[in-house]
Every structure is written in structure tokens, then in C-alpha cells.
Amino acid sequence: MHSRCSTFRVSRAFSLVEVLVALAIFALSAIILGSSYVNVLNSYAVAARSAQTNEDLAFARSLVITQPDITKLQDGGEFDSASGRHVKWTADISPTATADLFTVVFTCEITDPAQPQPDKTVQTFMLLRPTWSIDAAARNQLRQDTKNRIYEIQGKTAGSSASTGRPKS
Numbered sequence: 001m002h003s004r005c006s007t008f009r010v011s012r013a014f015s016l017v018e019v020l021v022a023l024a025i026f027a028l029s030a031i032i033l034g035s036s037y038v039n040v041l042n043s044y045a046v047a048a049r050s051a052q053t054n055e056d057l058a059f060a061r062s063l064v065i066t067q068p069d070i071t072k073l074q075d076g077g078e079f080d081s082a083s084g085r086h087v088k089w090t091a092d093i094s095p096t097a098t099a100d101l102f103t104v105v106f107t108c109e110i111t112d113p114a115q116p117q118p119d120k121t122v123q124t125f126m127l128l129r130p131t132w133s134i135d136a137a138a139r140n141q142l143r144q145d146t147k148n149r150i151y152e153i154q155g156k157t158a159g160s161s162a163s164t165g166r167p168k169s
Helices: 002-007 016-066 070-074 136-154
Strands: 077-080 086-095 101-111 119-128
Touching: 016 077, 016 086, 016 101, 016 119, 070 086
Parallel strands: none
Antiparallel strands: 077 086, 086 101, 101 119
């Protein structure tokens, strides 16, 4: 019996090929997990930069919206944000066919020392600002034109009575 055991030896260890295959699988999974982790970190950094940009943009836009003097707005403005970025903005303001309603083309450029190119954003919006109306005669003419358009839509004449709401006969 003893001679039989020596001829049929049972292997109880891993072979070199099995060890190399296991190492290759481990290395590939480590590379995939590592690249996934780097992608998650990069996306967090992009989200943080985007949040800072949105905060700076919202603050600059609030300066435009709350400014009662149109001449100060047309000069634009700039400031340094709390995150160390430089924000420069301009506002091109033009009146519309409606009294006290203005079209604002807001351009904001945010320069970050850590980024090679500044972030530039252009937004167009409408603002109802009576304090921006400079020419009272033009403002009154726009109001009269609006009244006339309303009367035409309602089927009334421009000289109808405003108190009764019925056209004069």
C-alpha cells in the first residue's frame, strides 16, 4: 500500500498558473475600481465649481434686478467673490413696446485662477421697472398705445367711457 501512495501524489497547493490568473483578475478589478473612484471625485469637483459659478451668477444678476438707476447698470460692474474668483458683468437694456418693460441682455464673465478660460454666461430676460423709464412723454405714449390696443381687442373705441366699461353711442 505504501508504494501506491507514492506513485499517486495528491496536490494540495495552487499551481503557478492559477495564482497568476487570480492576480490578473485582482489587478483588473483594482484598476476598474480605482478609475471609478477618480471619476466620482472629478464629478464632485465639477459639481462644486458649478455650484460656485451659479452662486456668483445669481449674485451678479440680483445686482442688476435690484438696481433702480438704469445709467449705473449700463456701465456694468465687477466684484471678487468669496471663493476668490473675479466676476465681471454687463447689462444691455432696451425698452419694449410696453411701458416700463425692458429687455435685459445680461452677460457675466467669471474668472477662476484655477481655470485656464473664464466662464461666460449670457442671459436674456424681461424686467418691469418703472424707475428705468427716463422719458415721461414716451412712457405716456406707450401707455396710451397699450390702452388703445386693449380697446381694440375688446371691440371698444378709444373714446369709450372708462367708468361704465361700455362704448359711447
